[in-house]
Amino acid sequence: MDMQPLCDDLAAEQQALAGLLAGLDEAAWARPTPAEGWQVRDQISHLGWTDRVAILAVTDPARFTAEMATQARAARLAQQLEVGRRLRGAELLAWWQHGFADLLAVLRRLDARTRIPWFGPAMSAASFATARLMEIWAHGQDIVDALGLVRPASERLRHIAHLGVLARPYSYRVRGLEPPEEPVHVVLTSPAGARWSWGPEAAAQRITGPALDFCLVVTQRRHLADTALQVQGELARQWMHLAQAFAGPPGPGRRPGQFPRSG
Numbered sequence: 001m002d003m004q005p006l007c008d009d010l011a012a013e014q015q016a017l018a019g020l021l022a023g024l025d026e027a028a029w030a031r032p033t034p035a036e037g038w039q040v041r042d043q044i045s046h047l048g049w050t051d052r053v054a055i056l057a058v059t060d061p062a063r064f065t066a067e068m069a070t071q072a073r074a075a076r077l078a079q080q081l082e083v084g085r086r087l088r089g090a091e092l093l094a095w096w097q098h099g100f101a102d103l104l105a106v107l108r109r110l111d112a113r114t115r116i117p118w119f120g121p122a123m124s125a126a127s128f129a130t131a132r133l134m135e136i137w138a139h140g141q142d143i144v145d146a147l148g149l150v151r152p153a154s155e156r157l158r159h160i161a162h163l164g165v166l167a168r169p170y171s172y173r174v175r176g177l178e179p180p181e182e183p184v185h186v187v188l189t190s191p192a193g194a195r196w197s198w199g200p201e202a203a204a205q206r207i208t209g210p211a212l213d214f215c216l217v218v219t220q221r222r223h224l225a226d227t228a229l230q231v232q233g234e235l236a237r238q239w240m241h242l243a244q245a246f247a248g249p250p251g252p253g254r255r256p257g258q259f260p261r262s263g
Helices: 003-021 040-059 061-068 072-088 089-108 125-147 157-166 168-172 211-218 234-242
Strands: 184-189 193-196 206-211 230-232
Touching: 003 125, 040 061, 040 072, 040 089, 040 125, 061 157, 072 089, 072 157, 125 157, 157 168, 157 184, 157 193, 168 230, 168 234, 184 211, 184 234, 206 211, 206 234, 230 234
Parallel strands: 184 206
Antiparallel strands: 184 193, 206 230
């Protein structure tokens, strides 16, 4: 994979979210989001902190592994939120944008196959950049939900859907479960009407529906029941209830009925 088009999409995703944040008043920055205990400002503080740690993981993987990967999760979370709690909204937005620009420049110089350590499994540079895109989109969804904003879906969702499919085994292993060997055929309709598919077409386990809904489920921003996804087979349904495209311990996800059905 060529890193440049992927980094272009990563930059576009960041710019789309930054555009929604520009001009927010302080009350909006303090609005609670669906992530319990997190305000809008905390979502951006988290992204800005992890962007800077991502630079360390790329440029000095030994130091990242020694100092960050071994750090207690509670300590990391406290650090992530500290910046956002002391800056005004406009200052926080500028801080995030500056750190992201530095990370993007670092990623553009990498070979797509370069291995990068992270808080979950090590990833190729291509998967790492995709994961950063997914993080921006997912935390952006929390912000959109909190503020009642409209965010058009884009074809960049293909990156998130692909990561969600690749993360199927991880969704089990992070819970101490053995991933099933039986494949799942995933067929999604993109926002522009394209057909995206993964897995053998003859598979008995199947998931079909809007790409947006699949991405919302694998990032745990919607419960399966609140989507238009059609799931066939016990293992396919089990996966959709466990799906986790992000690193870290199992997330609680969203409650059924918490949000209206999308699309």
